[in-house]
Amino acid sequence: MQPSASPYEERLSAPRTWWLICALVGVAMALILLPFGTLPLLGGLVGGTAAAAVVASSYGSVRIRVVGGALIAGEAKIPVAALGDAEVLDPEEARAWRSHKADPRAFMLLRAYIPTAVRIPVTDPDDPTPYLYLSTREPRSLVTALETARATA
Incomplete structure (x- = not known):
């Protein structure tokens, strides 16, 4: 299939x-x-x-896609094999990760008008980015798509 x-x-x-x-x-x-x-x-x-x-x-034209074994979020493109397990962030936790818990080295694709987000650790040792923070209206669907892409890669 x-x-x-x-x-x-x-x-x-x-x-x-x-x-x-x-x-x-x-x-x-x-x-x-x-x-x-x-x-x-x-x-x-x-x-x-x-x-x-x-x-x-x-x-508002920025896109998040999972295509061909890669996550494309705005200007960033990273293979799903270089990503850890994604974490769904509720509005309160998302606010914490884009403020006091934020790491300045992280890739942040955030939109303040979208309350939910996903945090995805980067497991590639050569990449200095510790995690990706992606605002998304459908966090569970994004996590499912990442898991599916990782399983088929």
């Missing part, structure tokens, strides 16, 4: 409230340009909304 090409994929998209904030940025830009007339007002509305939307979209 062949494992699926992509057993796990998640996009850490920005929350819906951020899109409302993008619209409010556009309204603010329109109000700033109101004294200059209708055309600059519309330009400020469209331009401000578009600029804020680009920023929100790019921040």
Whole structure:
């Protein structure tokens, strides 16, 4: 039986409230340009909304994937064979690991608007990174995908 090409994929998209904030940025830009007339007002509305939307979209475009025996989290790509057993972090424990328990050498892919996370020790002795901290909305699914990928690798 062949494992699926992509057993796990998640996009850490920005929350819906951020899109409302993008619209409010556009309204603010329109109000700033109101004294200059209708055309600059519309330009400020469209331009401000578009600029804020680009920023929100790019921040929320990071992905976490388990593909072909590797974990790809943002810019990092590491084989699952170099990873230890993943630990699901509830919101309280996730907050502790991204603050007072955090190691400055760790790879942290965190999004404050996602309360849950996974902590994965790096077992490769040549890698100075002690662990990966990954914010995820589906921590149990990510752990299952990592275990499946490790078993089939």
